[in-house]
Amino acid sequence: MALKTLIFSFLVLSFHTLTTAATADQPSFFVRSIDREMTEKKENYSHFRFYWQDIVGGANATSIPIIESIPKFNLTSTFGLTRVIDNALTVGPNRTSKLVGRAQGFYVSTSQTEYDFLMIQTFVLFEGVYNGSSITFLARNPINEKVRELPVVGGVGRFRFAKGICSC
Amino acid sequence: MALKTLIFSFLVLSFHTLTTAATADQPSFFVRSIDREMTEKKENYSHFRFYWQDIVGGANATSIPIIESIPKFNLTSTFGLTRVIDNALTVGPNRTSKLVGRAQGFYVSTSQTEYDFLMIQTFVLFEGVYNGSSITFLARNPINEKVRELPVVGGVGRFRFAKGICSC
Amino acid sequence: MALKTLIFSFLVLSFHTLTTAATADQPSFFVRSIDREMTEKKENYSHFRFYWQDIVGGANATSIPIIESIPKFNLTSTFGLTRVIDNALTVGPNRTSKLVGRAQGFYVSTSQTEYDFLMIQTFVLFEGVYNGSSITFLARNPINEKVRELPVVGGVGRFRFAKGICSC
Numbered sequence: 001m002a003l004k005t006l007i008f009s010f011l012v013l014s015f016h017t018l019t020t021a022a023t024a025d026q027p028s029f030f031v032r033s034i035d036r037e038m039t040e041k042k043e044n045y046s047h048f049r050f051y052w053q054d055i056v057g058g059a060n061a062t063s064i065p066i067i068e069s070i071p072k073f074n075l076t077s078t079f080g081l082t083r084v085i086d087n088a089l090t091v092g093p094n095r096t097s098k099l100v101g102r103a104q105g106f107y108v109s110t111s112q113t114e115y116d117f118l119m120i121q122t123f124v125l126f127e128g129v130y131n132g133s134s135i136t137f138l139a140r141n142p143i144n145e146k147v148r149e150l151p152v153v154g155g156v157g158r159f160r161f162a163k164g165i166c167s168c
Numbered sequence: 169m170a171l172k173t174l175i176f177s178f179l180v181l182s183f184h185t186l187t188t189a190a191t192a193d194q195p196s197f198f199v200r201s202i203d204r205e206m207t208e209k210k211e212n213y214s215h216f217r218f219y220w221q222d223i224v225g226g227a228n229a230t231s232i233p234i235i236e237s238i239p240k241f242n243l244t245s246t247f248g249l250t251r252v253i254d255n256a257l258t259v260g261p262n263r264t265s266k267l268v269g270r271a272q273g274f275y276v277s278t279s280q281t282e283y284d285f286l287m288i289q290t291f292v293l294f295e296g297v298y299n300g301s302s303i304t305f306l307a308r309n310p311i312n313e314k315v316r317e318l319p320v321v322g323g324v325g326r327f328r329f330a331k332g333i334c335s336c
Numbered sequence: 337m338a339l340k341t342l343i344f345s346f347l348v349l350s351f352h353t354l355t356t357a358a359t360a361d362q363p364s365f366f367v368r369s370i371d372r373e374m375t376e377k378k379e380n381y382s383h384f385r386f387y388w389q390d391i392v393g394g395a396n397a398t399s400i401p402i403i404e405s406i407p408k409f410n411l412t413s414t415f416g417l418t419r420v421i422d423n424a425l426t427v428g429p430n431r432t433s434k435l436v437g438r439a440q441g442f443y444v445s446t447s448q449t450e451y452d453f454l455m456i457q458t459f460v461l462f463e464g465v466y467n468g469s470s471i472t473f474l475a476r477n478p479i480n481e482k483v484r485e486l487p488v489v490g491g492v493g494r495f496r497f498a499k500g501i502c503s504c
Contacts (some may be wrong), residue, residue, distance in 0.1 A: 067403065084445075105476075106446070110272035111270075121454075138321060138336055140292065153474060154321075156501065160501060161499055163329055165329075247422065278397065278422060278458075285443070286456070303464065307458065308470060319492055322489075
């Protein structure tokens with residue numbers, strides 16, 4: 001059982017920009033206070049949508065088991081199965097449609113009774129101003145439920161301090 | 169060494185409700201802005217308490233190793249040991265007390281000198297209005313310390329944008 | 337390929353202190369509301385800097401493989417390789433400089449084409465008022481890029497409700 005192609009649609013609710021003075025020539029320190037005036041704050045609400053391509057077999061597999069499922073659950077929920085992924089994120093459902101980013105991380109089958117995956121991954125984007133920015137997820141994905149949400153737990157680049165919800 | 173039964177008591181400090189217009193019949197897009205007026209914001213402070221049942225052996229084990237500890241640490245801190253879990257969350261300390269949810273995820277033994285587990289898991293709840301809502305944790309759990317805290321890093325459903333602290 | 341010594345410089349933007357009445361003698365409950373007046377809120381902006389010592393071999397290794405890389409990627413990106421760590425955090429670049437904390441967790445090689453590690457770890461600090469407090473990270477670390485950022489996704493102790501960015 002693999003997840004195959006999923007649409008990820010995510011709402012990013014806010015992020016802030018933080019600027020600090022250069023510290024390169026400062027003496028070594030463990031902790032110091034930051035002047036709050038040195039921070040700038042901006043909020044943006046955006047909605048992204050793209051396709052997550054989970055290629056689980058063949059010469060070009062991008063989703064590969066690193067831990068096999070516990071034998072007792074091999075034929076049912078695949079409890080314990082863990083796949084590492086470097087999946088394409090594309091603008092359309094076809095694998096050959098425009099690549100907008102990659103999903104890197106892993107997912108673990110964490111139910112003894114149904115297909116339910118704990119997904120730990122980063123979406124790094126390549127498009128325009130988002131090039132190099134990434135969003136981090138940590139959430140269960142009970143794939144037989146119609147509506148599933150995954151919380152965004154962090155981000156960097158354009159997504160610094162992002163909060164959000166990802167639906168798939 | 170296993171964690172066995174722990175009381176998890178967690179404080180959820182806030183969450184927001186976000187509503188957006190249906191997007192099903194929209195043409196494909198990668199990113200768009202969201203009208204801030206489309207979001208509603210509510211905050212709730214709640215305190216949950218339940219028992220986490222880590223059954224590590226027997227025919228009904230719900231906590232099963234997927235990676236063994238590094239041999240050098242087998243008899244001490246179990247460094248490297250990783251267990252996948254689908255543990256019951258119950259209202260009381262007995263395994264047979266009312267089931268209020270499940271803890272799904274895994275934990276990794278991450279100290280060379282003491283019992284200290286990095287816990288990556290989702291608590292999905294079944295009770296009343298919380299049915300299907302979940303909270304995600306990512307934290308170390310140094311089990312020989314009296315007071316331990318685990319940060320809530322995300323949530324969905326009733327726990328969208330949750331912040332919180334879990335004590336165990 | 338291992339990460340070796342990295343400087344971690346992180347900005348912690350805010351945290352709150354939450355106090356609640358003792359609950360020890362209360363009857364069992366699943367959920368209850370919290371009086372918002374019982375919470376106190378403080379914000380602090382701080383900048384920490386220290387060195388992360390990834391000792392990958394020898395008798396004193398603190399970073400040890402628990403999953404080997406997928407054979408096809410052994411000699412390139414080490415896709416799939418997973419190391420559990422209990423690394424020293426030191427105030428200076430030398431391993432023998434003052435120990436200020438430990439980095440506990442693991443990292444997974446998550447790219448098929450470059451060295452890019454998903455890092456899931458907690459930094460627990462020992463210094464002064466920070467003793468026992470910890471910060472949790474979840475982020476990709478594309479080690480050949482000049483500037484890398486890792487989002488702080490949670491914290492406990494002094495870092496309750498922390499937000500922040502870690503550069504390395």
